[in-house]
Amino acid sequence: MESRFFNRELSWLEFNYRVLFQGLCKELPLLERLQFLSIVTSNFDEFFQVRVASVKRMLMENPKKVDAGGLTPQTVLSSISARAHQIIKTQQECLMSDILPSLAEKGLVYISPIQYNQQQTEFLQGVFKTEIYPLLTPLRTDVEEFPHIKNLISYVAFLLKPISGIKITSEEFKGSDDLPRIAFVEIPSGLSNIYWLPSSYKKEKQFALLQDIVTEFGTNLFPGFQVEETLLFKVARDADFAVDEDAGTNFINAMEDVLIQRKSSFPVQMTCNRSSDFIQKFLMEKLELENDDVYKVDQIINPGDLMELRDADEYGKLSFDRWEHFYPSDLPEDEPYWNFLKLHDKILHVPYESYEPVVKFLNDAADDPNVLAIKMTLYRTGRDSPIIDALERAAQHGKQVIVLVELKARFDEERNIAWANSLEQAGVTVIYGLVNLKVHAKILMVIRRESDTIRRYVHLATGNYNTKTAKLYSDISLFTTNPQIANDATQFFNLVTGYSTLQNMNCLSMAPVTIKSRLISMINREIERSTPENPGLIIAKMNSFTHKEVILALYKASQFGVKVLLNIRGICMLVPGVPGLSENIKVVSIVDRYLEHSRIFFFQNGGTPELYCSSADWMSRNLDRRIELMFPILDKDCFADVKSILDTYFLDNAKAMELKSDGSWEPIRHSKKSSPFEAQSELYKKYKRLNEKRPKNTEKQFEVRRK
Numbered sequence: 001m002e003s004r005f006f007n008r009e010l011s012w013l014e015f016n017y018r019v020l021f022q023g024l025c026k027e028l029p030l031l032e033r034l035q036f037l038s039i040v041t042s043n044f045d046e047f048f049q050v051r052v053a054s055v056k057r058m059l060m061e062n063p064k065k066v067d068a069g070g071l072t073p074q075t076v077l078s079s080i081s082a083r084a085h086q087i088i089k090t091q092q093e094c095l096m097s098d099i100l101p102s103l104a105e106k107g108l109v110y111i112s113p114i115q116y117n118q119q120q121t122e123f124l125q126g127v128f129k130t131e132i133y134p135l136l137t138p139l140r141t142d143v144e145e146f147p148h149i150k151n152l153i154s155y156v157a158f159l160l161k162p163i164s165g166i167k168i169t170s171e172e173f174k175g176s177d178d179l180p181r182i183a184f185v186e187i188p189s190g191l192s193n194i195y196w197l198p199s200s201y202k203k204e205k206q207f208a209l210l211q212d213i214v215t216e217f218g219t220n221l222f223p224g225f226q227v228e229e230t231l232l233f234k235v236a237r238d239a240d241f242a243v244d245e246d247a248g249t250n251f252i253n254a255m256e257d258v259l260i261q262r263k264s265s266f267p268v269q270m271t272c273n274r275s276s277d278f279i280q281k282f283l284m285e286k287l288e289l290e291n292d293d294v295y296k297v298d299q300i301i302n303p304g305d306l307m308e309l310r311d312a313d314e315y316g317k318l319s320f321d322r323w324e325h326f327y328p329s330d331l332p333e334d335e336p337y338w339n340f341l342k343l344h345d346k347i348l349h350v351p352y353e354s355y356e357p358v359v360k361f362l363n364d365a366a367d368d369p370n371v372l373a374i375k376m377t378l379y380r381t382g383r384d385s386p387i388i389d390a391l392e393r394a395a396q397h398g399k400q401v402i403v404l405v406e407l408k409a410r411f412d413e414e415r416n417i418a419w420a421n422s423l424e425q426a427g428v429t430v431i432y433g434l435v436n437l438k439v440h441a442k443i444l445m446v447i448r449r450e451s452d453t454i455r456r457y458v459h460l461a462t463g464n465y466n467t468k469t470a471k472l473y474s475d476i477s478l479f480t481t482n483p484q485i486a487n488d489a490t491q492f493f494n495l496v497t498g499y500s501t502l503q504n505m506n507c508l509s510m511a512p513v514t515i516k517s518r519l520i521s522m523i524n525r526e527i528e529r530s531t532p533e534n535p536g537l538i539i540a541k542m543n544s545f546t547h548k549e550v551i552l553a554l555y556k557a558s559q560f561g562v563k564v565l566l567n568i569r570g571i572c573m574l575v576p577g578v579p580g581l582s583e584n585i586k587v588v589s590i591v592d593r594y595l596e597h598s599r600i601f602f603f604q605n606g607g608t609p610e611l612y613c614s615s616a617d618w619m620s621r622n623l624d625r626r627i628e629l630m631f632p633i634l635d636k637d638c639f640a641d642v643k644s645i646l647d648t649y650f651l652d653n654a655k656a657m658e659l660k661s662d663g664s665w666e667p668i669r670h671s672k673k674s675s676p677f678e679a680q681s682e683l684y685k686k687y688k689r690l691n692e693k694r695p696k697n698t699e700k701q702f703e704v705r706r707k
Contacts, residue, residue, distance in 0.1 A: 038304035345635035392426035529606030
């Protein structure tokens with residue numbers, strides 16, 4: 001019998017191919033295609049640091065252990081390498097043979113070192129001497145302790161040979177036959193990656209890359225030597241570290257130790273160009289990397305370096321048309337939301353709608369003398385966050401401000417430590433997460449004194465309190481004053497900040513205690529209420545789906561005739577469409593201009609439907625090892641709004657792809673009789689229409705006549 005589960009890592013690789021698929025799409029603007037290619041690289045960087053490092057560690061510790069699909073660590077690593085090499089090869093062919101030539105046709109021309117003319121060479125020599133050379137530090141390799149290669153930093157390696165006729169007097173520099181003279185230089189990260197070249201062609205903008213300039217003029221770093229070969233490379237290191245949860249009051253110090261370890265951990269993967277097999281093999285030996293760990297590219301090892309070309313796209317012809325982030329048509333702009341939210345729940349759907357209402361809600365709370373307290377969780381907040389500013393101001397105004405900052409948010413640990421220190425200095429009470437559990441829930445509660453009562457305003461979300469990603473990620477959030485939800489929110493904060501145990505909640509479900517059991521219970525309820533005449537229906541949208549218990553529950557539902565529709569952006573370990581197991585389950589995925597991030601779950605419930613949103617994907621880490629929240633959509637209008645959003649994703653026949661039982665993904669395309677339907681585009685049009693219906697300011701304006 002075939003496995004009932006796809007391998008997690010191999011499923012992720014297919015997600016990254018779906019990202020690449022957008023870069024291959026010639027209908028998209030060129031810089032957007034380039035953006036997707038750069039996302040492929042950044043995705044791979046994290047994947048190798050975390051997931052591949054984890055599998056390699058498992059191979060060392062327990063090589064015979066098999067995963068849910070029956071694969072050993074060595075089999076998984078070999079499969080990862082084979083597929084990742086295919087994807088990177090396709091990415092590079094697209095970049096070098098399609099994107100760059102197409103950009104050149106549009107007047108943005110990449111000039112490689114072999115193409116530099118005399119004028120360009122002289123210009124770049126001047127740039128190198130004045131702007132780049134002072135920042136470079138060549139590191140010798142024929143020393144007792146091999147120089148440390150930083151994680152995900154680009155380097156140029158140089159194979160050197162003494163210039164004939166120049167006598168080397170110092171024994172230190174003579175070298176030997178056994179030790180080649182190889183030095184490498186870190187490419188400075190604080191400089192521009194693109195340098196515009198002088199050109200006699202008015203319709204062209206020619207540019208060189210920083211990596212090429214350092215490579216071409218690096219000879220200046222080694223007087224008395226000539227450069228025989230060079231190699232551009234970067235190394236990904238293991239970043240899958242866990243902090244010592246028993247660090248107690250020294251938890252921040254323990255977290256900082258993890259950041260230090262990450263910088264010097266064992267190498268997992270190397271990306272390099274094809275210019276020197278000798279240097280490549282030398283580095284592989286020193287870094288203890290195998291052939292499968294090395295990924296060769298044609299020339300440009302970081303496609304993201306080219307994204308500075310956006311600055312040259314003066315009229316935006318090479319990018320997507322700008323989409324606005326509309327202020328919600330039913331929310332007041334010039335007054336606080338207190339009176340509105342007393343009467344209505346409100347759904348906010350970013351980035352189609354602006355994130356400004358969340359920022360305004362917090363700012364109003366910080367400045368309102370009737371607000372007594374603000375409580376919230378912070379997982380990833382972004383730089384220069386107005387959320388942090390509002391919380392600090394609220395504390396300075398004498399309000400009680402309680403913030404749970406999750407320091408274990410991978411790759412944001414350093415930033416979160418800084419935010420936590422800043423908040424504490426402003427008078428905010430900061431809680432540093434919970435032992436052994438990441439707090440991934442997204443919740444904000446404002447407690448306000450009003451004429452008749454103390455009222456609690458609650459905001460719950462599927463995405464982080466991050467104003468930057470709210471312009472790029474599709475997320476759902478709910479504003480409500482529902483007393484039952486407010487009571488549950490109060491219980492939640494008492495639990496995560498104090499010693500209270502979880503009491504029965506009326507509306508909210510919390511992982512790792514009740515979300516999983518609640519989901520499985522609702523799946524089983526769907527089975528019980530399903531009939532051949534009225535089969536059950538489950539519709540769910542999330543980022544990734546790997547939880548075996550929930551997968552098995554859905555297999556059972558499928559076998560009892562329940563129809564299951566899943567929209568999974570990333571990893572999916574469930575195998576759909578298998579007769580007798582999952583023939584009633586359909587899995588689709590959408591990768592488009594916005595990152596799909598919302599989690600929405602619908603259960604038909606025998607004609608009394610229920611709808612939930614959550615911070616949690618259906619993954620073991622979310623349901624078993626994190627603090628997460630799942631919240632119901634109770635307001636009738638909000639229910640209709642969220643259900644409409646969910647349904648829209650299953651109508652897509654332009655960007656959607658369907659998962660097949662063999663693990664492949666097949667594009668869903670409209671027939672000749674139907675029109676193309678692109679979910680994100682249709683959602684944007686919907687919010688644009690709502691904005692156009694928004695009452696305009698009709699107050700008469702008097703024009704002053706001027707001489």
